[in-house]
Structures are given as C-alpha cells and as structure tokens.
Amino acid sequence: MLMTRGNMFTQNIDRDIQFQLAPTFEFRERFERRINRDFSNPANDNRSDAFSRLRVGGNWKYGPHWSGSTQLQYAHDTLWTAKKNASAEFRDVTLAYVAYQAASTTYTLGRQKIAIGSERLIGPLEWSNFSQVFDGVRAQTPSLDIFAFSIALAVPTKYKARVVGANYKGQFGESLGIYKHDKTAAGYVDIATLSHHWTANRGKVSVEIEAAAQFGKVGGASLEAWAWHSRAAYKLTPAVSVYAEVNSASGGQGKKIRTFDNLYPTNHKFYGSADMQAWKNMNELELGVEYKPNASVDLKVHFHGFGLRNASDGWYGAGGGINTKPGGTYLDVTGASGRDVGTELDFDATYRVNKNWTASAGIGLFNPGSFVRRQNGGAANQQLWGYLSLQYKF
Secondary structure, eight states: OEEEETTEEEEEOSSSOEEEEEEEEEEEEEEEEEEOTTSOTTTOOOEEEEEEEEEEEEEEEETTTEEEEEEEEEEEEEEEESSOEEEEEEEEEEEEEEEEEETTEEEEEEEEOOOOTTSSSBOOOTTSSSOOEEEEEEEEOSSEEEEEEEEEEOSSOOTTOEEEEEEEEETTEEEEEEEEEEEETTEEEEEEEEEEEEEEEETTEEEEEEEEEEEEEETTEEEEEEEEEEEEEEESSSSEEEEEEEEEEOOOOSSEEOOOOOOBOOGGGSSOTTOOOOSSSEEEEEEEEEEEEETTEEEEEEEEEEEOSSTTSOOBOTTSSBOEETTEESOOTTOTTOSEEEEEEEEEEEEEOSSSEEEEEEEEEEEEOHHHHHHTTTOOOOEEEEEEEEEEEO
C-alpha cells in the first residue's frame, strides 16, 4: 500500500517496518558585482558574476534506526570583466550518506556536510556556489561529536587533506580537538588544533568567546599559532540589538611559523561581507546593529576595522590565501608597509517570503588603509561589492 503525506511517501512493508522517502529541491540565483578588488582603477578588474545553483535529491528513513540522504548539484557561474567574458560549470554528488540511530548515538557514513560549533574552523560554506562537502564517518551523541573525513568538494580545491577530531558540549561550552594531515607545495602539513567556544545569555545581554591554539609542522618548519574571538550584544528593544566584536589571530613566517591555520570554515559569516579577511594574521574590531521587526525580515549594518597582527606577514582573504594586487600579493616581508589594512562598512537584508522563498541583498564598501596604499605605490581606491539573491527550497 502506497500513501502520500505531503512531500513524504510512505511504503508500508509490514506492521513494524516503514520506508519513507521525501524528495528535496533547491534553486538559488545570485548576482554579484565587485569594483576595484585590487584597489586600483588602472587595473580595471571590475567583475560581475551570475551564480546559479540547482540541487535535487531525497531524504529517506527505514524503520526506527536507518536514514540517509542523496543530493545532486549543478552549479554555473557566468562572469564579465573588461578583459573577458567566461563561464564555468560544476556537476557532482554533494550528499550521499547513510545514518544509523542506536539509542542516543547517531552514526553517519559517506558524503556529508559538517558544521562544528560556530563554524569558524569547520563548516559547509553554503554561501559558496559549490559549498564545502566532506567524505567521512561521524558519531554523535547529545554531548559528543567524533568525526574523521577527507575533503570531497571545495573551492579552492583542498582534496588531499585528512582530518580527525572530536567536539564535546558541556556545562561550560564546547571543547574541540582537531588533527589535520595534508600535502601542499610546502611539503607535508601536520597540525593539531585545540579550541573552546562559550556563550552566555543574561537578560538583554549575550556574550560569546572562542579561543584556539595550534601546534605542529608545515614542511620543515614548526608551527605555533593562536586565535581568539569575543562578542558582546545588548538588546535595546525586542527588535533591535547592538553588538561589539573583537577578533585576532597570530601571524608570521620563517623557521617557526606563527600564522594561524583557519582550517575549513564558513568564513563569509564573519570578518566582513566582502570576504577580504580570514581568521589569519589579523586584528579586527566590529560594531553592528541588527533589526528584526518580525519573523520574516532581518536587517543588519556592521562596521569593521582591520589590521595585520604581524606586519611582515600577508593579508589573508576569506578563502585562506593572501589577497592579490596588481603584479603580486599583499605581503611586505620587511614590515615597512605597516599594519593598517582598512575599514569596511556593510549592509545586509533578508526577507523570507514564505517557507519556500527567500530574498536577500547586501552591499559593502571597503576603504583601504595605509598598508594597502603603500603596497599599491602610495594610492588606493575604495572597493565596492554588492549582491542580490533569490532562493527556493523545499
């Protein structure tokens, strides 16, 4: 007997076992425009992108213990610059896993998306047109999350990395341990990361703190690095909140590497909407106002001040690499260009039309500091970035 219940199809096999299948569908269209990414008008690197993403798949359950998900993705990018027009296509399986629920523990095997804690170190990066997907195994209880994975899909490609770790949720927050093994142009990379994430809410005040320490080897050099994050927010009214945030991460290259490895995060959620900054060799102050007049609308204005932690190390973008400039990268090994990277002012808006449709838009203005100006020969133009997005999902 086959019965239809909304989007769920239920096949009764006998009294005790049921097979349930729910189809999934997602479509997202996003237009982006970036002016002066290199902060140089003569470079004429203005770029427009039309990102399309289509996902189809299904979630299934079999009896009280077994479940899983499969998803196929098609992604397309059409871009325009002064020098060329181009397009790129991407097709792959983004989900293919099976899960087994045993008492209070869930075991998951296969291709999956993994979000750990705040996602500052490991996340699915859904903002990307491709997202970030992992092949691995995971065991989860209400307090413990143990995982081991390789990188299945990511942009830029990071397929050689192997990662194992565990996250513990307790009374005083989440403690995370991660071990990463990779092979890069610099040689083998073996890094251990320990972090702790803590949040608290007291009436109208909320506080968040996260700190991480790293040690290991990168090629023939040893690595010792750290990073921390702190945020305090105050609810002025039920609809309006203000917040202040401070972020910092160590930097420095040489016989002993001090540059923090940001691992595989969802960086677009942090450090400015224009994606010019990673949690690497940085100091940042962020001030913001959030306005949520109802369940359908989110508005946010946020200001960021960026600086280098170590003036002789590079300025790292959200993708993890050093930001590029005409003829090279934003790196001054002498440290003579200083630490002042610049400021960014962002506005973001989201409107949930209904349970299926979501529209969003944003704009960011990056004002370069003395470090950027000196790297560009004494002058630098502002960078402007913005986007419009529409998503349908069921």
